[in-house]
Amino acid sequence: MQLTNRSKKIDKSEMSLAERMYLPAIASGMAITLKHFFKKKPTINYPEQKRYLGPVFRGHHILKKDEAGRERCTACGLCAVACPAEAISMVAAERKSGEEHLYREEKYAAVYEINMLRCIFCGFCEEACPKQAIYLRHDEFVPVFMSRER
Amino acid sequence: MPITADKIWYILTALTLISALAVILVRNPMYSVLSLVLTFFLLSCHYFLLNAQFLGVVNMIVYAGAIMVLFLFVVMFLNLREYREETKNNLTKIGAFVMGLAILGAIIASIRRLQYPMPPSEQFNIKTGYVETLGDLLFRDYLLPFELVTVLFFIAMVGAIIIGKREKGERHF
Amino acid sequence: MDIFWIKAIIVLVIFGLSLVVAMYSTWAERKVAGYMQDRPGPNRAGWGGLLQPLADAGKMFFKEDFIPAQANKWLFIAGPCLAMLTALLSSAVVPFGDTIIVGSDEVQVQGIEVNIGILWVFGIVSLGVYGVMVGGWASNNKFSLLGAIRAASQNISYELAMGLSLIAIIMMTGSLSVRDIINTQHGGSWNLLYQPLGFIIFLTCAFAECNRTPFDLPECEAELIGGYHTEYSSMKLGFYLFAEYINMFVSSCVVSALYFGGFNYPFMDKVAEALGTDATGHNIATAIGFGVFFAKALFFVFFFMWVRWTLPRFRYDQLMNLGWKSLIPLAILNIVVTGIGLMFEIRWFSWVAVILIVGVALVQAALKPKAARGILEAAPVR
Known part of the structure; x- marks a missing residue:
């Protein structure tokens, strides 16, 4: 009984003279490598060339604001519950009077952290969010360095 | 200079x-x-x-x-790392010294008698040491000694192979 | 100009060329490896990665030069120096081209022309193992020692087959001088056409002597970490690796000189005639010959890399069996067959040996029932 049917049966009989000469086998092997030598390389030279990512690509996380520029997140914690890698943590805070133009609801996330070493970019947080606050950009990777520009 | x-x-x-x-x-x-x-x-x-x-x-x-x-x-x-000093006691040292002196004496005695004729420089052939000259000498003038030496080497080789051969029941890892 | 200075310039040029070729071999090795594995290889430093060797050298020089506390310090330093020295010495007798005419002097494009040229290469190659052995022993490390011992026994074993395969060439030429061997191949009668078996044996042994894959057991990473250069770092390691590439270049030169006609190329007489017999014409013809020789040598450098990125490594007992039980008997057979051929003045006679072996192989393959393959699955797995 085999798991896959791809395993090969090993022939342990004595090698014939042609096989013991190695040379035919070496020549065929070298023909294969030479064929690959002249093949077109599939490499994408990353910083200069970029691959088309597609509309459903899950990249850099952002917390969105609504049309009036107020933060949508209410620190409900559903994203943290949904996260399979347990990467999300947050600290909730209450909105003070006079801050209505900053936060849409009475509660907001004072600290919202995603541990990027744990995140697996599954997008479950985006699906779980009832306020459409967290979003994984489809056009941008997470920045490689520590930069927070833009 | x-x-x-x-x-x-x-x-x-x-x-x-x-x-x-x-x-x-x-x-x-x-x-x-x-x-x-x-x-x-x-x-x-x-x-x-x-x-x-x-x-x-x-x-x-x-x-x-x-x-x-x-x-x-x-x-x-x-x-x-372990240099064993005890194999060299005074007796072996003295013995080695005497042997060395004896060999030195023998060499000096034999060289003193030696008359080495210098070939005249105008007759000197620059190709004396070349492989063609050497081959001519070995395979023409000294063919028999040369072949005897090859037989000797052959015997030595066979002997070495017999010594190094794996014997029945002997195991190598 | 004095003939001494012309010779000095030629020697310096050969020396510089072998260093530059070795330097760019490191780049080419990585590039070839990349291309054969469907990737572009180094391409960041300079156009097409051409400055990569300089970057590597810079890296090597700035790394910490570490000597293990229990190592034998002097021999540890002497190891890479010896490797480099022996690698550079062997190119002295390789004729890179015909003669050049400067003023009234005709100078050969070669380090020194001696009548035992090929034996000189052979002798230096046999000394080459000391660099590896001394370095491996001085590291005071079991893996290095094993690598050194492997290198020593491998080199001794393959030197024999190499020497025996050379004897057939020497018998056909009647001279030990590499220049004479090249000159007898003038007019398209390359030794490859008369010595196919000898060529294969020589090439295999050249791989083994250069410690190149599939014979790179002295530095076998899978078993010995880094082999003899496990403990080496910085430019000392660089010297070992560099010596390997110089050896590769020199053995490529020797292979193309012995079997591929050296600086001879088809219709070279007509080209020389067209260029004229005065000094300029002669020098241009020599330059073309030099270029041809170089192209042949560089092809073999590529061949070394090609084989490296195709074949897996031998096991040590397979290596020894191949050397002692296959190559040496085949080389002796080649000598005997060539000798018979020379007796009856048939130069291509050593093809008989090749035809004989191939014939036996074909007959055996035809007689062997095809169904015998692949039905032995019930055989006990040990």
Whole structure:
């Protein structure tokens, strides 16, 4: 009984003279490598060339604001519950009077952290969010360095 | 200052003597073997200086290249950190000294008698040491001794193979 | 100009060329490896990664030069020096081209022309193992020692087959001088056409002598970490690796000189005639010959890399069996067959040996029932 049917049966009989000469086998092997030598390389030279990512690509996380520029997140914690890698943590805070133009609801996330070493970019947080606050950009990777520009 | 053959000869001889002395004076056997290699190499240079190129290169290949590699091979397997002094007591030292003196005396006595005729320089053939001349000599004038030596080597080779052969029931790992 | 200075310039040029070729071999090795594995290889430093060797050298020089506390310090330093020295010495007798005419002097494009040229290469190659052995022993490390011992026994074993395969060439030429061997191949009668078996044996042994894959057991990473250069770092390691590439270049030169006609190329007489017999014409013809020789040598450098990125490594007992039980008997057979051929003045006679072996192989393959393959699955797995 085999798991896959791809395993090969090993022939342990004595090698014939042609096989013991190695040379035919070496020549065929070298023909294969030479064929690959002249093949077109599939490499994408990353910083200069970029691959088309597609509309459903899950990249850099952002917390969105609504049309009036107020933060949508209410620190409900559903994203943290949904996260399979347990990467999300947050600290909730209450909105003070006079801050209505900053936060849409009475509660907001004072600290919202995603541990990027744990995140697996599954997008479950985006699906779980009832306020459409967290979003994984489809056009941008997470920045490689520590930069927070833009 | 022109570089002449006799100046090179003096330098080469000095180097050869130093490295040959190092073989017996140095305590670390590894250094001994390496200076022996150097000695063989310098001897080859002496052959080159005498225009005996074939002899020089063969000396280099056979002694420096093959035999000394095997020497080094053996020395590398030994544990050199433990230098055993007790094998050299006074009696063996005195014996070695006397033997050495006797051999030195024998060499001096034989060299003193030696009359080495210098060939006149105008008759000297520059191709004396070349491989063609050597081949002519070996395969024409000295054919029988040459063939006898090959038989001797052949016997030695067969013997080495028989010694190294795996015997029945013997196991190697 | 004095003939001494012309010779000095030629020697310096050969020396510089072998260093530059070795330097760019490191780049080419990585590039070839990349291309054969469907990737572009180094391409960041300079156009097409051409400055990569300089970057590597810079890296090597700035790394910490570490000597293990229990190592034998002097021999540890002497190891890479010896490797480099022996690698550079062997190119002295390789004739890179015909003669050049400067003023009234005709100078050969070669380090020195001696009548034992090929034996000189052979002797230096046999000394080459000391660099590896001394370095491996001085590291005071079991893996290095094993690598050194492997290198020594491998070199001794393959030197024999190499020497025996050379004897057939020497018998056909009647001279040990590399220049004479090249000159007898003038007019398209390359030794490859008369010595196919000898060529294969020589090439295999050249791989083994250069410690190149599939014979790179002295530095076998899978078993010995880094082999003899496990403990080496910085430019000392660089010297070892560099010496390997110089050896590769020199052995490529020797292979193309011995079997591929050296600086001879088809219709070279007509080209020389068209260029004229005066000094300029002669020098241009020599330059073309030099270029041809170089192209042949560089092809073999590529061949070394090609084989490296195709074949897996041999096991040590397979290596020894191949050397002692296959190559040496085949080389002796080649000598005997060539000798018979020379006796009856048939130069291509050593093809008989090849035809004989191939014939036996074909007959055996035809006689062997095809169904015998692949039905032995019930055989006990040990």
